[in-house]
Amino acid sequence: MLQQAFNGLVGGAFYALLALGLAVIFGMLGVVNFAHGAFYMLGAFGSYVLLDSFGVNFWIALPLVPLVLGVTGVAVERLFIRRLAPLDPLYNFLFTFGLALILQDLVKRQYGVQSQPYPRPSALNGSIDLGLFTYPAYQVFVLAVSLVVCGAVWFVLARTRVGMIVRASTERPELTRALGIDVARWVTPVFGFGIALAGFAGVLAAPMRAVNPLMGADLIVTVFAVVVIGGLGSVFGSVAAGFAVGLVSALGNYYVPSLSQTLVFILMAAVLLWRPAGLFGREEATL
């Protein structure tokens, strides 16, 4: 039971990282990034290719792949997202949907639909005795790292000057601009950062999950449900809902296996009935 809960938190770590990226992107740009799952998949494939073709190990891939993807994200924002920004937000949603299709099928064309193996880094191969049960070291590492990253993002947003500017431009863009801050300048790095986070989650997932072109497509809908539960645009809500959803689906899998996958969506329906803007969302966040 306790072990199930732990499994849930580890699964939730991925939801939280992805939802966090979606939330900052949505908050700053008003874009729901459909391609987020595809960038997560690219993160996993990136580390696979680095190891397989160049012998570059996990510890180097962990910062390198997100960096490369972050730069890619910056380019995507500069070239495309920016052009669609003044239009109805639906157009950016549709653009990222098309982008997701292209990325996914490009990888599928190159590597097929079979899963590619990715070994765990040797330092994290064993198990750790957590007192009540032993647990694979790698999973403990994933959980710890994602907590640290989410905590760091929260700290930056809540306590630093950069975070203050980002929060201000998210909530009151016109007023922030009036105070002499160039809001547009901050949009690009935030988008890149969100994509980098998705790539980071992908690298973390590679040694644990099947590396295949569809891994993002299957996950993205659940992550959407997570951000709806947490409240779109709410950073704290997304992270909390990520871990909560991981926990609920793992426990659900333990008690009622047949329902485990739909449980997330039942939870979402219940939250919507009760609070249409999500648990931590503000009413205005519903667009």
Add this chain to the structure above:
Amino acid sequence: MILSKLAGRPVLLAAGLVAALALPWFVYPPVAMDIACWALFAVAVDLLLGFTGLLSFGHAAFWGGSAYATGLIALHSGLPFPVAILGGAAFAALLAVPIGFLSVRLRGIYFAMVTLAFAQMVYFVANQWRDVTGGENGLQGIPRELFGLDLSDPFYFYYAGLPFILAGLFAAWRIVRSPFGCVLMSIRDNPARARALGYSVDRFKLLAFVLSAALSGLAGGLFAIGHGFASLQGVYWTTSGEAVMMVVLGGIGTLWGGVVGAALIVELNDYLATAGFQETGIITGGIFILVVLLFRRGVWGTARDLLAARTARRRPAEPAREKAGTPA
């Protein structure tokens, strides 16, 4: 000028009808059936996106859900296929009531994400409920029965199925041009004003959602009968996305655009498949992105605007409005 305006619509309808009747002579008949089914599906999605301003990313639930319902009725009851299809459409409409009730309170992107999530719930149910849906194998060997008539030849089945498609398209056309349709468009353009005028906005949206789901179900049921199977692919979210793609490619808020978009995408996919190119997303996604970036009025919308500009050159041009759901 006035004459051409009056003549325009019936001529267009007649041309469309002739094209629909002649289609299986020009393309491989099963592909013709696919075009017809997807065309109705796309028009049903456009009813929401183009005329009510709601981007549903979960219509696979109704298309695929009806495919299962239609297949089950046809497999287990021995009733002729039209009954099964209508049963499937009714099932889709029923399914749309709770989903729509929860979704229509949300707007824009939120609505899209929530409909997507609900459709995924339907997908998981179809995947898990193996005894009924066949799980990963889907339903197979769905019969094509009509009072002992042999419809196994796709060429003849096309003509047996076409009346349903045309009825569905006519229904969509009637809905858009009814007072009810005008209310939907007013909600799309200015929900606050529609509410102030005394319209129960959410109830109208819900009704539009259910009607759109029923038409999607009609199309999905016919698709299932036409292929003899219902599969998980039909309820997967990429199916919803494909229908939206067709609408955007053809032109949002034009009805005809959905038909054109469906024909183009089905033909393209068929061409790529016969050429041995499996990863169609690279091409279709690329085209879709180009349309979204450069060509937002779509094929039909652009063609219509060009024609309109030619016939009414002297009138001052209306400023182009670029907002999803606004017929440009």
